[in-house]
Amino acid sequence: MPPFEDYVRYETRRQFFSRGANALGWAAMASLGGDWLARSAGASETTRIPGVTDFAPKAKQVIYLHMVGGPPQMDLYDYKPQMQEWFDKDLPDSVRMGQRLTTMTSGQKRFPVAPSKFKFAQHGQSGMWVSELLPYTARMVDDMCFIRSMHTEAINHEPAISYMQTGNQVTGRPCLGAWVSYGLGSMNDNLPTFVVLVAKPTNTEQVQAISARLWSSGYLSGEHAGVSFRSGGDPILYINNPPGVPSEIRRRTLDGLNALNELNYRKVGDPETHTRIQQYELAFRMQSSVPDLTNVSNETSATYALYGDEAKKPGTFAHSVLLARRMVERGVRFIQIYHNNWDTHGNVAGRLPDQCRDVDQACWGLVQDLKQRGLLDETLIIWGGEFGRTIYSQGGLTKENYGRDHHPRCYTMWMAGGGARPGTVHGETDDFSYNIVKDPVHIHDFHATVLNLLGFDHERFTYRYQGLDQKLTGVEPARVIRELIA
Numbered sequence: 001m002p003p004f005e006d007y008v009r010y011e012t013r014r015q016f017f018s019r020g021a022n023a024l025g026w027a028a029m030a031s032l033g034g035d036w037l038a039r040s041a042g043a044s045e046t047t048r049i050p051g052v053t054d055f056a057p058k059a060k061q062v063i064y065l066h067m068v069g070g071p072p073q074m075d076l077y078d079y080k081p082q083m084q085e086w087f088d089k090d091l092p093d094s095v096r097m098g099q100r101l102t103t104m105t106s107g108q109k110r111f112p113v114a115p116s117k118f119k120f121a122q123h124g125q126s127g128m129w130v131s132e133l134l135p136y137t138a139r140m141v142d143d144m145c146f147i148r149s150m151h152t153e154a155i156n157h158e159p160a161i162s163y164m165q166t167g168n169q170v171t172g173r174p175c176l177g178a179w180v181s182y183g184l185g186s187m188n189d190n191l192p193t194f195v196v197l198v199a200k201p202t203n204t205e206q207v208q209a210i211s212a213r214l215w216s217s218g219y220l221s222g223e224h225a226g227v228s229f230r231s232g233g234d235p236i237l238y239i240n241n242p243p244g245v246p247s248e249i250r251r252r253t254l255d256g257l258n259a260l261n262e263l264n265y266r267k268v269g270d271p272e273t274h275t276r277i278q279q280y281e282l283a284f285r286m287q288s289s290v291p292d293l294t295n296v297s298n299e300t301s302a303t304y305a306l307y308g309d310e311a312k313k314p315g316t317f318a319h320s321v322l323l324a325r326r327m328v329e330r331g332v333r334f335i336q337i338y339h340n341n342w343d344t345h346g347n348v349a350g351r352l353p354d355q356c357r358d359v360d361q362a363c364w365g366l367v368q369d370l371k372q373r374g375l376l377d378e379t380l381i382i383w384g385g386e387f388g389r390t391i392y393s394q395g396g397l398t399k400e401n402y403g404r405d406h407h408p409r410c411y412t413m414w415m416a417g418g419g420a421r422p423g424t425v426h427g428e429t430d431d432f433s434y435n436i437v438k439d440p441v442h443i444h445d446f447h448a449t450v451l452n453l454l455g456f457d458h459e460r461f462t463y464r465y466q467g468l469d470q471k472l473t474g475v476e477p478a479r480v481i482r483e484l485i486a
Helices: 003-010 013-033 035-041 081-086 135-139 157-166 176-184 247-268 271-294 301-307 317-329 348-372 443-453
Strands: 061-067 120-123 128-131 144-151 194-199 227-229 334-339 379-384 388-393 404-407 411-416 424-426 436-438 462-465 468-471
Touching: 061 157, 061 176, 061 317, 061 348, 120 135, 135 348, 144 436, 144 443, 176 194, 176 334, 176 443, 194 317, 247 271, 271 317, 301 317, 301 348, 317 334, 317 348, 334 348, 348 379, 379 443, 388 411
Parallel strands: 061 334, 061 379, 144 424, 194 227, 194 334
Antiparallel strands: 120 128, 144 411, 379 411, 388 404, 462 468
């Protein structure tokens, strides 16, 4: 609920009458300023009720798998066999067209083309080309919806990840998970609506910083922020009572704290105080629900056969996606999983196989597991990074190894389940995987499409802040990509 309406909802009788002294002045100003002034004092004309969508949703929950650093699309999904003839030749100026470069390669005297060293094959009825690094993913291409024409304006990690997660390169906005929490609300009062997991990669050659502001609620109420689960020890700090402190004492302490917060609210009237009370209560309920959620000892051998043995190791990507399936079963709305070390400026041959082993079988297992349990149709899975990589090599180049710089002009993402059209290959890039030649999809278009799958019209799905109806898709035109929807 917008802050002004929340304030009015909870204000005391004394606060209401104290405001009355200014009523005549407000009326006079409204008569002079017109309707815009009266509206600016409050929130949007309609208050969104959680769970009430603009139309019937295809997806009820989301698992977003973000590959931090930018996976190289031409080594995984965007097959470019013509590049073998271009090995170590300079990328034509007619292709690069004076594109802005990062400081990592802007000083290079040459931009030699680096063909992928990995073999590709077509799979499924869709005929999707998939690298030999992803044998499990290749089995399920007809369950997947590939977008090979994603593009962004951001060229460095921090603004690019922020853009992908929040729709804006400037940090401080609500992320996609927070918007989903705001729009759909909770399905389980004993667990967070939005959970974040940061998986540990096997290879840690060049990990990127992952900031908590990526799962911030921004200007939305604090209750919509993501709750981060740790990969080791207690999944959430202080989830267990200290030695010698029984639950009865914790309950009495919490009641006293809530009473103090209520006194503060009656004095100040800040709606975030009520958010704090609600979050304390959720934390208390989580003391019993989270240990059960994270205890995977009762999973069957058949389940581990799907995800692989790595799923038995807390903190791994496989273990994280197994937890995501358990969260979906328990009604968590949005699960965000970050997997690091995809920033392959060098040593693609040494690092990329490790990255793919971390995620390949686990992603396949997740899709099969959800499908077997009848949950895939209502669970949208998203996989991708913040941008792509360059066809030209950064640093030294051989046929067996090379590096790739950041590339915002085109990259590949995929979706599965949740109303995404299976067996779809959307978009096309040029022979160099450098420019889009067919069906471009901007980040705002992607967000509009995801919101559509969740039952929201991205133009109407707004929140009044600083006098503006803010949107995840921003102020520039965005469109729903209907070809991606089943």
